[in-house]
Amino acid sequence: MIEIKGLTARQKIIADLLWEAQETDELVGIMLAFGKEEVVVVKEMLVAAMFDQDESIDIASNYLRKFQSC
Numbered sequence: 001m002i003e004i005k006g007l008t009a010r011q012k013i014i015a016d017l018l019w020e021a022q023e024t025d026e027l028v029g030i031m032l033a034f035g036k037e038e039v040v041v042v043k044e045m046l047v048a049a050m051f052d053q054d055e056s057i058d059i060a061s062n063y064l065r066k067f068q069s070c
Contacts, residue, residue, distance in 0.1 A: 002049045007042075010034070014042045 007015060017030050018039070031039045 002046060002053065004045055004049050011038070011042050014039055015046060018043055018046060
């Protein structure tokens with residue numbers, strides 16, 4: 001589980017729901033319940049936290065390798 005510091009209680013609920021969501025219908029339901037803008041902000045925070053915790057550079061290396069061959 002990813003931990004993000006500084007979230008409000010409402011944002012923590014949204015983050016937990018997003019983390020557990022598996023279907024598009026669930027995501028739409030979360031957006032309808034909490035508002036699209038707030039849900040998108042929390043989603044982006046989750047993605048950023050995920051990349052912050054990933055210490056490997058494989059993703060970046062593979063991406064840059066495409067340009068090195070040009």
